Amino acid sequence: MDFRLSPEEKLILETVQSFVQSDLMPLEQELQQAELEGHGQDFPDQETLRRLQLKARELGLWGLQTPEEYGGLALGQQMTALITMEIHRCLVPFQFGGAADNILFAGTQEQQREYLLPTIAGERRSCFALTEPTAGSDATNIRMQAVAEGDDFILTGEKIFITGGNEADFAIVFAVTDRGKGARGGITAFLVDREMGFTSRYIPTMGSWGPARLTFNQVRAPRRNVLGEVGKGFELAMRWIVNGRVIIPARAVGRAQRLLEMGVDYARQRVAFGHAIGDYQAIQWMLADSEVEIEASRWLVTHAAWLQDEGIDNHHEASIAKLQGAQMVNRVADRVLQIHGGMGYTKELPIERVCRDVRVFRIYEGTDEIQKRTIAKDLLRGTAGLGRWE
């Protein structure tokens, strides 16, 4: 068992670190200022984000997982997870350009021309619309209807908590086409342009995640806009979700790592009762607990990602990584805030914002409870850990 990175992997991470250091880190001050002025949620604006993405592209950091024939790097999930950890050490929200939802690659040639390629090029923006007001974790229970009418489907219903939904100019929408079959053949994915008639409304949250509510009132989508096959939408949705279950904890590791560094720095510098507070066991335990949990998460994520690259079903390990990572980053954020005392609670430092931002890690793309349900079901079925050393 060799835990070392290859020379190429190390060099790729060096390039990512160089980009983070020279282009992203200098923006942290601006972000903090924006936060103090009450508009941190809008930072960076779309123009700045695009400029950063193009700068990253000069280094070849473009379309990390996008296949090479589409101009991407076709990196595996493990390398993507490691890069994600590095990027999220910086507190400025950023994602590389040249990416598209993995399931858009399942589209027809015409759909790829119309939706996938412009998304990769950054000319169009998509959103993934599955969750509904009455069906979040229980995604099999969605109610949005898609009724066939001639060569069209008529979509009626509401989607909620849709990431990027207010900015997207098309949505990947999941709707019921056969209520009798439910998730087993009764849900279909559609590509729906905003011009077809859906509306969106921003949902304010406690953090910087700004999702939207989408309303579909008799929206007419042509049959050629069915993504994949009629009735096979739920499988596509699951493919999208499992991907996120590895990447979200990778983000958690990056964030937590950065917070811990801040905690260690402060513990070295802050003097109380004549000693640096890092000399006190109470602070040491918080640092040690955080380090242990971050390391555990790092390896859980790396292993789950490796399984995916090997083509091995990783839903069990991805759930473990997501659960542990999401809980870990919240605990680390809370401890680091505590180490900073009153300063940690102020908006002078970014810690309180990170605390608010990472809370959603335990909710979106499968709540803690859903991950536990998956893990427990695998245990009870006897499938957990099967082929672990294959």
Place this chain on the structure above:
Amino acid sequence: MHLVVLLKRVLDPEIPQTAFSLDPERKQPHALRHPYVLSVFDGNALELALRLREAGTDVRVTALTFGPKAAEDVLRKALALTVDEAVHVLGEEEGLTAARKARVLAAAISRLPSPDLVLCGRQAADWEAGQMGGMLAEALGMPCLPFVSSLSPAAGGFEAVQQVESGQLVLRLPRPAVVTVTNDPGNVLRAARIKDVMAARGRGLTTIALQDLLPGTQGVEASVETLALRLPAPQRRAEICEGAGPAEAARLLARRLRELGAV
């Protein structure tokens, strides 16, 4: 035109001071878990070589290192930065004086197509001796220009900007020559582009064993023995020169520095 850049793998000088310790047995820094990196001034030298190649036509860049197997890392990095060739003199450099290392590197360079320019960092980030450039120039029979921060091609050689205490000198340099490179905002080593990293994956290194380069290792055997190696005892003393304004603070600071014999 052929440019040869010397690269050295060193213990990361950015590791925290508190993490740095010495192995009393080996009389070397403890290095088990510490990362190694390309010596920073060598990175500046590599950047200048790449820029010269971009500025001209038919320019080839060869990266050269001397050290154990692990030193290969710096050559892999150079290949990812698209150098044309990477040469590794495989051997143990511990205990060799700078003069003897210069002999090894000169012998390796003599096996390559004649260089028009040899570039190296002004000093390595481990021992900071700063001797290699001059000694190598002597061994190669070339002139040496130290503390160069930028280079451009010129008739019969190069135009070089040399950093000196009082400012900068712009000098004409004939070829062939050796330059030692200092850091400057204009010669920070670029990051490797991801596609170049991937393209470099399949590229090979030329490895020359030290024994083959200088049979019998005559003249390059270890000649220095470290008798003792100690860390300087850290002293923490801090004073703040407060004044009514910047001018008074500066006056107080200057007086204090004189009292301490620092200036």
